[in-house]
Amino acid sequence: MTTASPVLSADDLWRSYPGTRRRRTRTEALRGVHLALQPGERLGLVGSSGSGKSTLLRCLLALDAPDTGTVTCAGRPVRPGPVRTLRWYRRQVQYVPQDPGSTLDPRMTVGALVAEPLRHLAVPGDHRDAVATALDRVRLSRTLLARRPGELSGGQAQRVALARALAPSPDVLLADEPVSGLDLAVREQVVALLAELSATSGLALLLVSHDLSVVSRLCTRTVVLDEGRVVEDRPTAALVTDPRAPATRALVDAVVRLPA
Numbered sequence: 001m002t003t004a005s006p007v008l009s010a011d012d013l014w015r016s017y018p019g020t021r022r023r024r025t026r027t028e029a030l031r032g033v034h035l036a037l038q039p040g041e042r043l044g045l046v047g048s049s050g051s052g053k054s055t056l057l058r059c060l061l062a063l064d065a066p067d068t069g070t071v072t073c074a075g076r077p078v079r080p081g082p083v084r085t086l087r088w089y090r091r092q093v094q095y096v097p098q099d100p101g102s103t104l105d106p107r108m109t110v111g112a113l114v115a116e117p118l119r120h121l122a123v124p125g126d127h128r129d130a131v132a133t134a135l136d137r138v139r140l141s142r143t144l145l146a147r148r149p150g151e152l153s154g155g156q157a158q159r160v161a162l163a164r165a166l167a168p169s170p171d172v173l174l175a176d177e178p179v180s181g182l183d184l185a186v187r188e189q190v191v192a193l194l195a196e197l198s199a200t201s202g203l204a205l206l207l208v209s210h211d212l213s214v215v216s217r218l219c220t221r222t223v224v225l226d227e228g229r230v231v232e233d234r235p236t237a238a239l240v241t242d243p244r245a246p247a248t249r250a251l252v253d254a255v256v257r258l259p260a
């Protein structure tokens with residue numbers, strides 16, 4: 001067990017949603033979730049549909065507040081609030097969305113898209129340099145700077161999303177199913193790129209997925225959520241070869257059943 005202090009942690013998070021007319025009871029989406037991401041670590045967060053992954057991610061991104069419990073980044077508590085009070089956090093913890101095709105503004109050029117977070121976060125320095133560096137880091141040619149999302153392949157769009165997240169030089173990336181919309185060959189390239197980025201720059205990565213096969217190739221440790229609870233938190237290799245919780249077994253079986 002590592003003793004370094006986590007760069008990002010969730011401590012005893014509880015979050016419930018009110019009942020609806022059709023479903024009267026409250027939904028307990030998170031039930032006492034603990035999670036700690038060490039500097040430079042690659043941590044997987046897996047669980048079936050409805051297990052609470054998105055709710056946890058929204059709390060970690062300070063887009064939603066837990067009912068009780070705290071999110072802490074580098075020793076400071078993190079809660080939703082006005083943009084200016086969260087700038088420090090957004091510079092340290094960046095988000096890579098699931099489907100860049102629909103999240104990148106189709107009217108903006110690649111250059112403007114990658115520069116946007118730097119402007120929003122009031123990052124000092126020459127933004128053109130930072131944009132060029134971010135494109136280099138994701139292996140995107142600078143000849144794409146003037147293109148718009150509609151003129152990019154799926155893999156290029158995902159790299160632009162990654163470059164946007166990397167531009168402010170964060171310590172942590174939270175990636176939500178970052179390869180799920182990509183075909184197999186491109187998926188392999190993006191997985192390899194994420195592994196390389198974390199290995200060479202000390203970037204910590206929290207990879208959220210329902211697919212254990214992607215997580216097992218990238219993450220050294222994996223947390224399994226089931227009905228809002230952490231049911232396993234172990235090295236990924238051990239978890240895959242010897243799943244203990246029924247939810248983990250189901251995820252392992254789902255990978256085994258997939259055609260090669």
Ligand SMILES: Nc1ncnc2c1ncn2[C@@H]1O[C@H](COP(=O)(O)OP(=O)(O)OP(=O)(O)O)[C@@H](O)[C@H]1O
Pocket residue numbers: 017018027028029047048049050051052053054055056210
């Ligand atoms: N806004 C909401 N109002 C009511 N219930 C909600 C709301 N958002 C999520 N839930 C419920 O909370 C539980 C956890 O949902 P969540 O979206 O966090 O799961 P998930 O693991 O991300 O699922 P998926 O993989 O399908 O995206 C589910 O039972 C869901 O129906």
